[in-house]
Amino acid sequence: MKKAEIKLTIELDDNNVPENITWESTDAENKEALAVKSMMLALWDHNYKNSLRIDLWTKDMPVDEMKRFFYETLQTMADSFLRATGETNIVEDLRDYCAHFAEKMEITETK
Structure with a gap:
């Protein structure tokens, strides 16, 4: 092993x-x-x-980086949950929430 x-x-x-x-x-x-x-x-x-x-x-963690860290963590939790359970409907809801979170936190896509 x-x-x-x-x-x-x-x-x-x-x-x-x-x-x-x-x-x-x-x-x-x-x-x-x-x-x-x-x-x-x-x-x-x-x-x-x-x-x-x-x-x-x-x-010294900047607040804007913390916001992105939470956003990306939520996104990857959705990925993990989908792989673990196959529950596509709730994952779509979680991704919708992630988009809402990004909008409220004024997070833009990194280039």
């Missing part, structure tokens, strides 16, 4: 606010740690039937 590890490193200031977030994976082509500004980790606890989450962002 093949195994892979994902390592997250969070550097905190004196108030426990993230200053730096890096991640690396044993499966990645590039073995160097990659710096990021925000992360969302969601895990399913099948024993308790609930989600476990870690949402972190650095104190």
Whole structure:
């Protein structure tokens, strides 16, 4: 059986606010740690039937980038949900909401 590890490193200031977030994976082509500004980790606890989450962002994460991060996360959640369940109708609704979110947050397509 093949195994892979994902390592997250969070550097905190004196108030426990993230200053730096890096991640690396044993499966990645590039073995160097990659710096990021925000992360969302969601895990399913099948024993308790609930989600476990870690949402972190650095104190210098720009608000406009956070808006795009949420937008893209919602979009990829729709992709994942479709692959996992095949529920096309609700995924279409979620994509409609993503378009609404992008409009309200004044998010434009990146070139």
